[in-house]
Amino acid sequence: MASRVIGEVCETVIQLNTDLELEPILLNSIEVSEDGLLYTMNVREGIKFHNGDDLDAEAIAFSHERANNDKAAYPGQFYGATWEVVDPLTVNMIMPEANSGVMLILAFRGCGIVPPAAVAEMNDDMSQHPIGSGPFMFKEWLPGDRITITAYDGYQNFHSQAENKARPYLDEIVFRVIPEEQTQLASFETGEVQLLVMPSQQVVNYEGNDDYYLLRNEQSTTTVYLAPVIMEQADGSYDWIPPFNEQAVRQAVGWAINVQEIIDGVLGGLAIRNRSSLPTGNPGYSAKFQEMGFDYDPEKAKQLLDEAGWTVGSGGVRQKNGEKLSIILWCEAGTTRERICQLVQNHLQQVGFEVQFQGIESATFVAERGTGACHIVYATYNWNDPDIVWWLGNDTSLVQGHYGKINPEFADTGALGWTVTDLAARGDYYYQASKMMVDDGGIIPLWNPVNVDGVRSELKDMKFAAQGFRFYTDAYFEES
Missing domain, CATH: 3.10.105.10 (Dipeptide-binding Protein; Domain 3)
Known part of the structure; x- marks a missing residue:
């Protein structure tokens, strides 16, 4: 669950769209040299982190170096790359040898961009309170129970899939841990839970029911x-x-x-x-x-x-x-x-x-x-x-x-x-x-x-993003 939540809080410089093509999110562009050794990232101007800090070239270089060091979940995942800040809105990623796999590492949700000063204040441990520039801000984490995130008023949405280009319509999302399947289903049917990762054997029970709709993700990895x-x-x-x-x-x-x-x-x-x-x-x-x-x-x-x-x-x-x-x-x-x-x-x-x-x-x-x-x-x-x-x-x-x-x-x-x-x-x-x-x-x-989400009918416009991640920024509740 945490990996799916972190992508809503900390965005990456590029991401896959639903056509499985890479598109810039925090960048205006990314240019690759003919020999595949130099990646020049041109940063969008005016993006702010949740704490008000500027998202700039320094933050991108810092975040990628941090995601690549020995303390990271996947040390060395950038295949030996180094980073060079050219100016506040330009950063170079320099490869020791050509390796196109690095592009999808840049899009990997574990490589989201974070504010350097805030990381320093937290002694390099943002696990308890991550800060990013994504559509939602971290609110609380109760281990084994729930993670809560709230809408970021200053969000700018550069995803081609998005119809809503600003703040998410949803004020808050609570990701709950409910171990027992029958309790999950009961919470879903009473409306306590509006979106449920549907147990495969239960899908047939909700097909054709106007109180719900089903989302199928066929872009499995x-x-x-x-x-x-x-x-x-x-x-x-x-x-x-x-x-x-x-x-x-x-x-x-x-x-x-x-x-x-x-x-x-x-x-x-x-x-x-x-x-x-x-x-x-x-x-x-x-x-x-x-x-x-x-x-x-x-x-x-x-x-x-x-x-x-x-x-x-x-x-x-x-x-x-x-x-x-x-x-x-x-x-x-x-x-x-x-x-x-x-x-x-x-x-x-x-x-x-x-x-x-x-x-x-x-x-x-x-x-x-x-x-x-x-x-x-x-x-x-x-x-x-x-x-x-x-x-x-x-x-x-x-x-x-x-x-x-x-x-x-x-x-x-x-x-x-x-x-x-x-x-x-x-x-x-x-x-x-x-x-x-x-x-x-x-x-x-x-x-x-094929993964299936069950969604209550009052929650409108839920959809999948690429590779089975959920796209929340267009979703809203129908007014009763």
Whole structure:
């Protein structure tokens, strides 16, 4: 919740619009040199922080340096950049080498601009009372209960999506923590809560009811997938745990899974089938990313296994050289995840796998998923940049994160996406990298979630901004 609130308080210099294009918010413009090493930011004049301080080039340089230091949530996230204040309304960001991923870091909500003097007064800890230039000001935070923000009278709205270019119409927003689903629904139906992140299984109960309207976010930055586990070998190389060291076995999993049955039967249709590892809500995504991977074709799965020498044996379980086609599937414990994996188990058994499924407590899942305790995992990964494709095969905290060592061409192709600034051109590199890993069975993408907000009818003009963030500045209450 805090990450969504902070974006209402502290704005970033640029942000994605609903077309997934970057646009200047606190800047008149941002100019990138031909070699990709110099980013010149021209600051809008007259923007004030909530405490009355000027938002200027010094504040932007200070805030980005602060978001990049060792105390930050993601130290070094600006890829070695340094900042130079040219004049009160001009700041340069200087890169040691070209890396276009930095543009979406500038738009990342954790990199909002803050007033240097106020940070100094708070001993560099703004967590208890953040100050920014966004549409709302921080009022209070009661841990485990609520966060309250109030409208900023001096706000200037430069978002292309906004119809209201000034102070928000809403005077106050209270973000509440209500753990129990039934209490959430009761509070929503009585009007105590006007906007609810809707539990997926409850969506159908509010469709067609004039007292409410539903907002669907289909710009997900989360990919949901299956991944065979890669482990380091005795000689220092990397490979999958048998039987997934055979490409045919990995690919057979992809063809055996009836993804649409899971989306319809477990998720109530609230997911977008995606055959690639790039989520639909990430810049660079296009329809061509569906031209890879797997459809539901159990006969093709059987054919691959037949050709690889896995013959059907006792009880329908395939075997080869005296070994059963037996695997252990893990997911994090949870009702929905476990229902999904039970269907995956059933689909794989129908083509000749013997599958032991286990729902594992979260901390144990993270700590032991890559130790050889399981062969394949059901997992999710979230990131807002198209380089998520590269990270899925190179983030070594993931079970498939050593794929780049198995396939250096994948790692090199994905890395080329950082060398160009044009999002469409970046998408071409990530398409190539995603296709390599997916078609190899290094990752079996399933879907991207669709999130739904329920809104009471008296709260008008609520909408989503890019990538599932909410856009509050046009919303208002209908007068009774």
